[in-house]
Amino acid sequence: MYWDQITTKNFLEHIIGHYDTAILPTGSVEAHGQHCPLGTDNMAPWYFAEQLENTYSDRILILPPVPYGHTPDLSVWAGTISVSASVLQQYVAEIGIGAAQWGIKNLILLNGHGGNTPALQAAMEQIAQENVRVVLVNWWLDFSQQILTITTSQGHAGEDETSVMLAIAPDLVHMDDASFNPFRPRYRMKGPGINDKSLRHATTGDGRLGTKEKGERIAAVVVQELSQLLERLWNDDLFERTS
Template sequence: MEPDAARDIAATDRAFFHILLLAGFTGGTENPMKLGEMNWPDIRDLDKERLVAVYPIASFEQHGLHLPLLTDTIQLDAMVESMDGKIGDRIVCLPTQWLGYSFHHMRFGGSLTARSQTHIRMLVETVDGLIGAGFDKVLVINGHGGNSADLRVALQELKETHAETSVYGASWWGVAAPALDSIREAGPNGSGHAGETETSMMLTLRPDLVQTDRLHPDGGRPPSVYAGRVEHFCRIDEHSSRGNFGDPTVATADKGQRMLDATVNCLVEIVDDILGERL
């Protein structure tokens, strides 16, 4: 074998090994996502032209008095598992990355966070591994609002270093907003962190983890008409004594299932639009 060919094969094998390490690091043994269940020859032999690599990112943080720390990850796991059931021939999924950027929740016990710089490196280097393994279409599905700023920076950096690769980011509550608004009853101010939407979804997915005797409306925007239009980073405890925003008391499992279905439908459409070169 020629030296150049040997180096090329070694570099390719390192890329496959890198992505398998990442998949194993970020997920558990019972995680339903598929990439971590494959071996490197399987990944090498995939027809990647017809596939979108799905990289879900979430958090490990407090969700008020009534929801568990892993709420974002549980929700995103369910969404991506449902996507896999619907379009498993079009996607290859990483396990959900449960550690995100959650500095603003750290005054409430149990929350874990990566520093922003660390988080951006995690995002960029995970996608680097996917690209090195041959995937040229990657969709990062975000399940936590605190990740959004880091994700934007990571997408910019990835475009600078991988100009010919298409890397997309989508926060599920953003892409599904019109559908979710048609289901919610509490309005925008009632559907914030651990509010109507997340509590409804958890009543569907893991009702055993929802402490319904602790449901309380809490939090809210500052009264200025410019709230939401002026950048101001603040901690959750500065606006909520319990750690939630909105009104979880109007949450129901029925609404949660409808919200999950609507969100998954939007995410499936995004995958189809990526493959159809409409995005």
């Protein structure tokens, strides 16, 4: 069910005590190459959340998304809006704490933007203090092994992300403007001139290789993995033995 579509009366009578799991999509508004929409990092996790709601509407609540993220490296590109990491951290933490007030014991942060990760990890610590189990999912990273059985590479507005957008919002993708960034940093770096190569065209990887068919396969894999995560969460099966 969608949290913001429920009335207060129905929330009191049918939600509290019956639903203990919520999903909070987080993303960003930022340049994605010259071919993908600024809201790519919001659209992908929201799509995945919608698919989960279709299957688990009687068990999960979908919170309204947090659409702005921490993306200073792309702030020079037209249309990008970046918020500070500290603001994002506190905002997400207070949302999670607010959800806990109404019975949420399991919260999945379904993230679409890598720059959000440090802030989300810090927010998790605050939310967990409210006796909530919090799981952070970076879909392109946590399921990278599976995605790379479908694509030859990954990247910001690259093959994998472009493919997903072609599958879920094809009218918003302009493949004639897709590009390839041949540079890959050897180290984690910040400083003058670095983004000219590391984020050339506001891209990493090769967006030209994206296809709708690949995107449909990636989306199916991500939803399958997220479904497994939910089942493991409910069965208290979040750890695996290494020996």
